[in-house]
Amino acid sequence: MRTREGGRIVDEAAVIARVRAGEPEAYAELVRAHTGIALRAAAALGAGADAEDVVQQAFVKAYCALGRFKDGASFRPWLLSIVANETRNTVRTAARQRTLAGREAAFVEAEPLIPESADPAVAALEIERRAALQSALEKLSEEHRLVVTYRYLLEMDESETAQALGWPRGTVKSRLNRALRKLGRLLPDAEPREGGDERE
Numbered sequence: 001m002r003t004r005e006g007g008r009i010v011d012e013a014a015v016i017a018r019v020r021a022g023e024p025e026a027y028a029e030l031v032r033a034h035t036g037i038a039l040r041a042a043a044a045l046g047a048g049a050d051a052e053d054v055v056q057q058a059f060v061k062a063y064c065a066l067g068r069f070k071d072g073a074s075f076r077p078w079l080l081s082i083v084a085n086e087t088r089n090t091v092r093t094a095a096r097q098r099t100l101a102g103r104e105a106a107f108v109e110a111e112p113l114i115p116e117s118a119d120p121a122v123a124a125l126e127i128e129r130r131a132a133l134q135s136a137l138e139k140l141s142e143e144h145r146l147v148v149t150y151r152y153l154l155e156m157d158e159s160e161t162a163q164a165l166g167w168p169r170g171t172v173k174s175r176l177n178r179a180l181r182k183l184g185r186l187l188p189d190a191e192p193r194e195g196g197d198e199r200e
Helices: 012-020 024-044 048-064 075-093 100-110 120-138 142-153 158-165 169-186
Strands: 002-005 008-011
Touching: 008 012, 008 024, 012 024, 024 048, 024 075, 024 142, 048 075, 075 142, 075 158, 120 142, 120 169, 142 158, 142 169, 158 169
Parallel strands: none
Antiparallel strands: 002 008
């Protein structure tokens, strides 16, 4: 799979083949191509101030596991499943749970979506909306939070989301539908979506 990052095209399969053939320095291309989304994933999943450490550890683990990486698969969802596991482990072993405010701040800081030239009122509204979304996500079950984060916040397609979470595509669809209905009730200006039932 080819990934565009910073105007460059990275042919993941070719890079992985070079690493496996004894050119470990080629791995830096994958690191550069996926660091941004890995940091956003770690922050959105609750790593807080540890997001950089989580991502660094995830890249190390992914490198060590490249021999087991399936040829023809997409690297990004595979890497993000490792990031999710590392985040989970970090949160579980932390001396204390990150506060909701800390998660919101880390998420907002990790998402450079508002240009500095933006109207301050528009920027403030965007930050407020993002904080409301993060707060609503915190109220979902872990499975629902994960599927919404991967599918929408990290902009992964359904197939990549299924691969990253290790779920069948049908499970991704049904859990996403339920999660969006719950989010619709939690977010004041969200429109409820049709279809699906409320059961998990």
